[in-house]
Amino acid sequence: MSEMLTYSFMQRAFIVGNVIAVIAPLIGVFLIMKRLALIGNTISHVALAGVALGMILGIYPVYMALLISVIAALGIERMRKSYQDYAELSLSIILATGLGMATILISLAPNSAGIMSYLFGSITLVTRQDLSIVIPLGIIIILVVFKYYYGLFYLSFNEEDARLSGIPVRFLNIVFILIISLTIALSMRIIGGLLIASLISIPVATALQLARSFKGTIIYSIFFAVVSVNSGLTFSFYYDLAPGGTIIITGVAILVLVIGLQKLKGYRKQPDFS
């Protein structure tokens, strides 16, 4: 363990990983409760196109991913209003467009090997530049959630009820989708664009097994994400595996374990008729 932390790239990976382990499930809880988990997948695929575009244009890919995913997020929010009844369909179309563009741009990119690290995540490639974006933006995202906590809560319960409680629904929806797109773009480096949506949803799914309140769901989600990220990064280091995969598979293993334990508890609670 301590040997691993003597490498400065591992220190950076752990710092970035833990920031993401907090913000991804934090926004994930609101997203899942709004039943919009697909938005995470959609934005991350569009962000991949941004990464490839950045590589072609010689712009730092994370910046380009941030820009493109923010634009996509605003587009999604608009479409969600116009095609309310077909929200999933419009998301699937944007997802397909993003992935299609990404594939074309990757084939044009000069260094298509480098793109792998953005697809599946990488621990060795986390740079100082990454740190200098992830830490401040991570803090901003956490503050925004605190600032609008009960507004975001109500929005995920029922938008019309929220409006009738004086919550600025349109404004908060835009704020929310912006912080989602920032979270996704920031997470690409270490989790990878193909897997980030899972870090947004799996810890929340695990938390829902245990939590009895909204606040509890958030706390449990973050806890499970932090555990997954730190053990995933450790496995990734010692066995030389892609970190995105080890993090997500650890998360799934925890989910299965928790569901199993809940089932066991359920059996024990059953009255004994024998």
Next chain:
Amino acid sequence: MKKIVEVNDLSFKYDRDFILQDINLVIEQGDFMAFLGPNGSGKSTLIQLLLGSLKPTSGEVKVFGVAVEHFTDWGRIGYISQQVKNFNQSFPATVKELITAKLYQQMGFLKLSNSRLQPRIERALALVDMLDYQDRQLGSLSGGQQQRVFIARTMVSEPEVIFLDEPMVGVDSRAQDDFFQLVNRLNNELGITVVMISHDIHVVSSQANRVVCLVDRRLYHHQGDEFDYSCYLEGVRGKNRLVPEHLHQVVD
């Protein structure tokens, strides 16, 4: 008397056919107004228009003297929609969290709960006798208990008017009695204006001081004491009128 709601020449259609046409309505402070009419006559639509959830095709709605599209002081209005029970039953929120959220406009810079709001939340829960259930998850409560939580949520912002859209459908009759007593108390003792859609003819005739019938896209007004079953019969039978139309003189 202060006007709570004022509707001028309002017409509304969802797509092709008008649901409401050239409606005029004034709801005054202290009123207990009941909307009656057959299913599909536009009662829920009318309430949604009054609350700005739907935009009129023509005409205007004012609440507390302000055009509803510019109204912001939502704490003064309470609403329990017909769909209130169609929420995600596994939403992981406690009773207290749900009620706290309604106080969004009363929170400070950070939209988080604080000790200043706590007594108000407890008062609202005590009103419906649900104080012991604060930390229970919403989905773990019975239908009647959930209903009471939604009433507490409506009352926590201390509204001056409450809109209730068939609030007691699907709740057992004891819970209904309790509920109508509560609404009566809110109206009589606290002077809260009540606007209610209900098919319970007994409640409507004994408690409402004004009854509004929706028939054929129009409103017909009655004072509570002059209200008889004619409107109701017309309501339930719709266009197969048993009662001649001349009974409906607008009393405005």
